Amino acid sequence: MFEIDKLYNFSTIAPVTLSENYKNMKVLGEVTFQVAIQFTDVVTTRNKIIKETGTELLDPKIVKYVILKNEDGDRVILGLDWIVTDSIIMVDSVDATIVIPNINSEDLVIIKNAILALGHKNLTITTN
Numbered sequence: 001m002f003e004i005d006k007l008y009n010f011s012t013i014a015p016v017t018l019s020e021n022y023k024n025m026k027v028l029g030e031v032t033f034q035v036a037i038q039f040t041d042v043v044t045t046r047n048k049i050i051k052e053t054g055t056e057l058l059d060p061k062i063v064k065y066v067i068l069k070n071e072d073g074d075r076v077i078l079g080l081d082w083i084v085t086d087s088i089i090m091v092d093s094v095d096a097t098i099v100i101p102n103i104n105s106e107d108l109v110i111i112k113n114a115i116l117a118l119g120h121k122n123l124t125i126t127t128n
Helices: 033-039 042-053 105-117
Strands: 007-011 021-031 065-069 075-079 089-091
Touching (some): 033 065
Antiparallel strands (some): 007 089
């Protein structure tokens, strides 16, 4: 379902408990219940999802859990049965916007050249 170190967008079955949409989530790994429960209370979360959705979920001890990292670097652990399978989309690339306050024109040239040296040729730099 997921590949380690890849980015994904997806939705969950419980938008109130879990948040509806996840964007650019990096997969760190898939783990068992015994590992997931050491990081977060997956049983309580599962029970909240059942109350929210009215859906009966699998036994939390047999479900696999995915460990993800969001764009802010925060770790998120989700049961695979909490994710809408049809919504999973691997993100091949993203556009980045970088804001660097108080730089001068020399810095701008250095930054542009560094980015070009990394192989990113389709580059737009604007100043305010």
